[in-house]
Structure formats: C-alpha cells, structure tokens
Amino acid sequence: MTWEPKDWQHTHAHTHDPDTSHDAAWQAKGLAARHKHIIATVLLYWGPLTSTGIAGHCELDYLQVARRIKDLKDDGKVTDTGQRRASPGGRRASVWRLT
Numbered sequence: 564m565t566w567e568p569k570d571w572q573h574t575h576a577h578t579h580d581p582d583t584s585h586d587a588a589w590q591a592k593g594l595a596a597r598h599k600h601i602i603a604t605v606l607l608y609w610g611p612l613t614s615t616g617i618a619g620h621c622e623l624d625y626l627q628v629a630r631r632i633k634d635l636k637d638d639g640k641v642t643d644t645g646q647r648r649a650s651p652g653g654r655r656a657s658v659w660r661l662t
Contacts, residue, residue: 598623598631603640606661611644613656632659 605620606612612620614628623631635641642662647655 598627599635602628602631603661611658611660613648613658615650615656
C-alpha cells in the first residue's frame with residue numbers, strides 16, 4: 564500500500580515556512596495535476612515516448628515532464644516499456660507508456 568499524504572500543503576511546505584511557501588504549495592498542487600494531464604494526453608496521442616520526447620510535443624520542458632513522470636509512475640498511470648532511446652545528451656532514456 565502506498566502512503567498518500569492527506570494534506571498536499573504540509574508535504575510541500577514546512578510548518579515554520581512563511582505563508583508565501585504555503586500559498587505556493589497550494590498552487591503547485593493544481594499545477595502538478597495539470598502537468599500530469601498534459602503528459603497523459605501526449606502519451607495517448609503519440610504513444611510511448613521518452614521524457615524529452617513528451618516535452619517536444621507540449622509546452623512543458625524536460626524537467627517538468629521528468630518530475631511528473633515519477634508521480635504518474637507512482638500513481639500507476641504510466642510504466643517504463645523497457646525500451647531505451649538516446650537522449651539529446653547521448654545517454655539512454657526510458658520510454659514511457661500509459662498503463
């Protein structure tokens with residue numbers, strides 16, 4: 564069973580952080596959900612892709628995609644196909660697909 568925080572704000576801002584950090588945590592929750600939706604839509608339309616490939620088909624950059632891919636994987640929404648493709652830097656990159 565996966566532990567799921569009940570309060571997003573308290574998992575992304577510390578108790579003694581300024582109120583601006585708590586406000587940012589609430590905004591990030593909505594932004595993360597939007598990013599996950601964009602990624603899922605790209606994978607639905609284009610099929611299995613690397614994080615860089617996903618970023619090339621939407622307005623998100625590689626880092627935004629990489630962060631949300633982990634969340635989607637933890638949520639059971641995407642899985643690593645086992646395939647590897649070259650990244651722009653020449654490294655092997657995981658290819659992701661919707662589950």
